[in-house]
Amino acid sequence: MSQPSTGPIVERVDARHRYEILVDGERAGLAAYRDRGEQRVFHHTEVGDAFAGQGLAALLVQRALADARDSGKRVVPVCSYVAKFLERHDEFADIADPVTPDILRWLEAERD
Template sequence: MSQPSAAPTVERNEVKHRYEILVDGKRAGLTAYRDRGEQRVFFHTEVDEAFAGQGLASRLVQEALTDVREAGKRIVPVCPYVAKFLNKHEEFADITDPVTPEVLRWLDTELG
């Protein structure tokens, strides 16, 4: 019999500006951000196809946004997945800022 897999874990990788979700120590997905003052601007989320349909993206974003709250920062959901998640999870509404043209211009400059 094979060993049951460990529960997925989420880690913040500050060097690469992203949160990663790990399954059995292997990166299964990520949500990428850039910090703009007190705002954490999320711009991309992905889960590897091999791990699709397991609810990992939702868990990843939930834990990332919880970390943002604990850090005293605010969320800017440029990423469509993060925006959709926030529409269903009103508990983060108090720390969510709108996506503005100014934020989008800034992000373009940040990402080159």
């Protein structure tokens, strides 16, 4: 008899600057970020093709934003998925900062 699924788990992996969503122990997707002072700059979100259409990206981003809030961070949605999520979920509006040219320059330098 197989064990029932426990549902997706979202973990922050600080060493890799990302949140990962796991389904039955397998990484299904990630939301990459860099911290800039009091801001958590989200720059990329992806979910593997095998896990598409299950609402995992939304769950991943929701939990990542909640964790950022709990950590005292503000969020900057460079990632288009995170930006669209924030447009639809005003419960995070109080911690969202706009993307500025300064942040984009900083992020580019961080990724080099």
